Amino acid sequence: MIKISNIKKSFNKSVVLKDISFHVTDGEVVAIIGPSGSGKSTLLRCINFLEKPDSGKIEIGDVTVDTTKTTKSEIQKLRMQTSMVFQHYNLFKNKTALENVTHSLRVTKKLNKKQADEIGRNLLDQVGLLSKADSYPISLSGGQQQRVGIARALAVGPNAILFDEPTSSLDPEWVGEVLRVISGIANKEKTMIIVTHEMKFAREVADKVIFMDDGLIVEQGTPEAVFDNPQNERTKKFLRNYQKHSSVEMDKENGKFALL
Template sequence: MLKIENLNKKFKKEQVLKNIHLEVKTNEIIAIIGPSGAGKSTFLRTINLLEIPDTGRISIDELKLDFANFSKDEAFKLRKKSAMVFQNFNLFINKNILENITEALIVVYKMPKNRAKEIAYERLKSVNLEAKALNYPYELSGGQQQRVAIARALALNPSVMLFDEPTSALDLELVAEVLEVIKNIKDKTMIIVTHELNFAKNLADKIIFMANGEILEQGEAKHFFNNPSHTRVKNFLEKLHI
């Protein structure tokens, strides 16, 4: 349901993504791992055009787009196919939690306010935060704010959920609650950039290893960590005692 072909991206003269190919099945969970500076987050951001690739093609469901030549309408349709959960929550500090979730539903999706509120409460309930609906972000812990960000993404009912290091801004004691929420998401295609390798191993269907802007290796999670074939991957996992 998601297919990316020949994706390339430069920042000035630096090639940060090199000939990326990826296929993700419906409801498949992909974990992207690798060293810092590998291009993992940049790759994730190209999927919904937060970063514009130089070349390549993407297909999500029935939508197909050529990164080298697309219209504003095509970009809008592509962005509606996915929802991003960022490292640092990206909540509106001047809006309460309910408003943070309903904003895009009302403004972008033109949904009636009452229906948007119903969906927001449903999603907040799924992350055990319905009691915080009228609170403001500063009144919540980092873990709670990230759970709100996940609820906001789910409210959009995207075809693909994108997680960019969803626990990296959290204290260690808050990481588990966010990982548990992600683990309990049902029937969603997910691509997760993470340094939580044990979480990736236990949750993902497939692991992708990136370094220097390339996918060096990918495989089923249950086999990937036991017998990697690429020397760079072996060295990475050995250093982390995985």
């Protein structure tokens, strides 16, 4: 379980997160939507302490951190509960796809090369990239690099995976393949928090949708409640704008996402 309580964050005099609280149950997929600049990505970075919150509490699994009085040991334990999939892949350019996936297994979990490679190859197979195991990032498409990033996030067996706009840096032709992989992980009841602008994807894959604006959670609920019957006028306006331009829709017969 993830429980976020009263998280606040400012940069200089700019307040980015204003008393954010929500929870995620085990196996739940939560999609966070909202306009650019609403604090969505900052919230993800605060959850795993890539950014230090100014105040509040974070509980992930059996680790609880009071953000006003943390130790390095507590932060490390918290970070080990999650993995992050970034907008811009963040792969090691001098390592192959397989080496990118196995790096944390060898450094953090101290597995030997044979053990790590076996896990890494299985994960690359899971994201459809086993044939690219020995390829370097420069030879991979953006969609392929992001799928390697997802395999890397899965490698350490985190309690939850945090996705920060995983398709925002991709050419439109590669968006569908990445969303299909994420959907497949969601079907295995992996706890996930996904910041996304893909409204139709959020509707199909999420158990709960959170709408943020101006550093606040404006509305949250089931996808049906938020998308079909939003209560807040700001939510209604946002959805009117974005539902016209969402680039991915679900082919329900085949269980796949396809570009419009």
